[in-house]
Amino acid sequence: MMHVLTPAEKLAKKQLIAASASKLFQKHNFNAISMAQIARESGVAKGTLFNYFKTKENIFMYLLLSGYQDYLQEVLKRWQEKPGLTTWNELTTFLTTENHLLIHQKADLLRLNALRGPILEAAADREQTLLGRQKLYQINRDLGRAIASRIPELSVKDASHLFVIQSAIISGLMNMMNLDEFNHDQLPVDFKVFQIDLETEANQLLKFYLQGLQQELED
Missing domain, CATH: 1.10.357.10 (Tetracycline Repressor, domain 2)
Incomplete structure (x- = not known):
């Protein structure tokens, strides 16, 4: 049975993705950061990433x-x-x-x-x-x-x-x-x-x- 995330779990996932992007931004310019890098840094699938942030x-x-x-x-x-x-x-x-x-x-x-x-x-x-x-x-x-x-x-x-x-x-x-x-x-x-x-x-x-x-x- 597929686990459906609670609102709190969704927010935690969203914040994890954002925190991972922030970590990359501390080391790289905006243009040098890709969605694939953010997905890898946050440990989520790229498809999952797009469920939270389209761009x-x-x-x-x-x-x-x-x-x-x-x-x-x-x-x-x-x-x-x-x-x-x-x-x-x-x-x-x-x-x-x-x-x-x-x-x-x-x-x-x-x-x-x-x-x-x-x-x-x-x-x-x-x-x-x-x-x-x-x-x-x-x-x-x-x-x-x-x-x-x-x-x-x-x-x-x-x-x-x-x-x-x-x-x-x-x-x-x-x-x-x-x-x-x-x-x-x-x-x-x-x-x-x-x-x-x-x-x-x-x-x-x-x-x-x-x-x-x-x-x-x-x-």
């Missing part, structure tokens, strides 16, 4: 959205563990610390985010992506409420938007990095102006944004 882009979109959901849940937990943070300066310090953690501990998530628009959305499943974004939106709103409850000038919308700005700043800078290289080879030209210190400049831009927002809200 490679689906897998990596799932990783991106679930990764950001987990990250924002972690941010919410860290915020809740620091009930004494109630001022703009303390919020700024908290957010720049989050920049450090995101850049240094979630590098693969940032790499995935860079693929979202130009690559992943072209072949990812629309309904699956919408569901993931709805979950992400709710977590982001929960985080916004938690921050706005302590910083009176901030609305929930403004507080939630901080993490959209954070991601946009880091992704934008990453997109402009390494213009002094081509296909990982150093170009024989001194392009000092193209050299970016990602964390330093992400923090500067975030502080400029926060200063401008604070001034706008206080006027």
